[in-house]
Amino acid sequence: MTLASRYDILVIGAGPAGLAAAAESVAMGLRVALVDEQGAPGGQIYRAITTTPVQQRDVLGADYWYGEKLVAAFERSGAGYSPRTTVWAVTREADEFQIGLSCDGGAQLIRARQVILATGAQERPFPIPGWTLPGVMTAGAAQILLKSAGLVPGGTTVLAGSGPLLYLIAAQFTAAGARVECLLDTTPAGRWRDVLRHAPDFVASPYAAKGWSMLRAAQRMMRIVKGVEQISAIGAGKLDGVRFTTGGHTQDIPADLLLLHQGVVPGINLSNAIGCAHHWDAAQACFTPTVDDWGATSIPGITIAGDAAGIAGARSAEARGTLAALHAASALGHLRTAQRDAQAVAPRRELERWNRGRKFVDALYLPAPEFRIPTGDTIVCRCEEVTARQVTETVALGCTGPNQMKSFLRCGMGPCQGRLCGLTITELIAKERGVSPAETGYYRLRFPVKPITLGELAALPQTDSSVDAVVRIKR
């Protein structure tokens, strides 16, 4: 689709939050476009739902196929939709926002009065010795291959980490015919006792029955090792096996593929670069944009919906998408406050339902510090190959924060823009200095938040000011 030069609302991301926000906005009569990096709607959770070759429904499961309804509603809504579109900048321009984006190799700048970020979550960095070896990837990446191309691992696969998604992926792979040799569960032994106080809420939540049956199913299908305290990927040049320690006992198992997963955290690169306020969320051990109960950020006109504003899952994201749209419409003067509040009753009820039990899940699956804060020669920043030891030695030189660390070691300055090391660097510096992650802070992220070519940038239209650009180099 060709994007217009101006919209009332631009929604970024076509997962459940973005789909719901765009459909709701357009139903209120606003000019709306949804832009998304993927070729088809669905986000990560419902990825490739309209195109997946995996048509046997029990492989990806009912929770995946639920997304069909959401995508269909979005498609019926008539909202503008631009797939394969990467947003690389959002800047303020008078009382609007200017959005820099690229589609099929062409960059353009468009404007919107309100922007809804529905950019979702990313997998938490899981830095263990050997995690950069070929043959090691994240479980989420493997799941993308399954959803979008029907690919399943061929050799001996080991899953490692913690969290509900790990077990879901184990079940999906097994159903799709993969041989999952072993699941190494790093949930700390005894964590159950610590989280019992949150259990009643969880038991009453829609997740409880599902979670229980998923665990049972996984136990039938593969070897599960609980209470794993240490993991290394071993091999020369490529993965040969996995070394793990449990109960003080270390053993090696051969593996062709190691899939790592330690839960998900909000993807904050865009909100951070825009300048929205963020805070340290101790329960989820990550930085999260600071939003009100509509998703409104510290910057008027920027609203965040879904997991990008704090991890709460797909169904919660959908409700938060609707609420963000109501807020944006109201901010545009399109909806009176009373109307907004009346229309918010139903999504708020949904939100409450799907947020129930969240504290239990957060507390149970918070990764143990040894899997968040590596030591020694373990690589922290993959792009620039910076190790944990280099970081701690640089702290000893007087480097107090992640932004100074960038200048010392170039960590976070590679192509991933810190996505794969940001939280690790913060927690590593915080631990070394004996201060909180909140005080340590996070990388200041910079536009373009996704790489663009010089040719694309050069092809942007000129303005009068750039034609008359003040030439500051003296003759």
Add this chain to the structure above:
Amino acid sequence: MSAAGADVVIIGGGLHGCSAALHLARAGVRALVVEKNYVGRHASGVNAGGVRTLARNEAEIPLALAALELWHHIGELVDDDCGFESFGQIRVAENAADAAALQQREARLQALGYSHERWIAADELFLRVPALSRHCVGGLIALRDGAALPYRTTAAFRRKAENLGQIFLEGTRVLGIRREGNSWVVDTSAGTLSCRVLVNCAGAWADAICAALGEPVPLEAIGPMMLVTLRMPRFLEPVVLGTGRPLSFKQTAEGTVLIGGGRLSRVDRGLETTELDFRELAASARTVRELFPVMRGAVIHRGWAGIEARMPDEIPVIGPSSTAPDVFHAFGFSAHGFELGPIVGRITAELITTGASALPIAPFSIRRFAGHAPD
């Protein structure tokens, strides 16, 4: 809080503040640096790193040449090479008009007795910069110029000053200054400091100090924008500058390419934030594409701007206050202060310890703005 025995309080932990602290330490004078954020937070830490005598305002040339000598032995000064590399800097002429302007400049500099800028014809230009588009006709080269790593440099000056006993108070904001007897009292967010001499190295925020001294200056906070690419195979050694259009272009030791040249972001001085202007950056990208065809497919992956001060005449303020005793300024470097860092700190230290500088600093006197009405 006392200034812990310091004779001098330096306001601003940029390169110039750190350099003043270092040179004062070498002269045996104890100084304390007050920095509202962290050392090297703004322009000092994130500028393009050009170590450039080329294309300087004539008044700055003696300082720039003296500084260049220090850069070539920077390790002796700060125990760190600061990532300094000397592959020269070249201003390219893209047409006959550019060439005429550059050749006139070469002649004028020679008449003044300077030989550091030399005209090179197209054949030598392409030998030195093979990747340059063949429409270029020649250029001015300053062979001993180069580039360094700005944050590493600023941190090295700070570390050396600290090793020699100077004190740095980071995260400490100056709230006001006042005179008490023969002392200066500096009220900060971390308490009150007392000292004999005050140095204003507050960069984009230096005008507040001047206003408090009753000598307001027309300072503008600017944020020159820069872009950096992902790593590319080595294709460029010297730093390349534009003549008819703004550009500063260099490839770093690790292979990334840095594009700058003075196009400006929007700056919020109060919030200490900048906002990039992508239409302006697109113009930079067009210049680069035309001068370096190899760059067409280069991947841009970060842009930023560092906040600093620009004076209307684009040369700094260096020297004593015109209204108050025992106050010295060093600010307003107008987007080209990095190279001068090592020498201006020495000048400030000389002014404090001897009352004079061996280098000609009269053109930088704050008196040139006398009569400027405060905002």
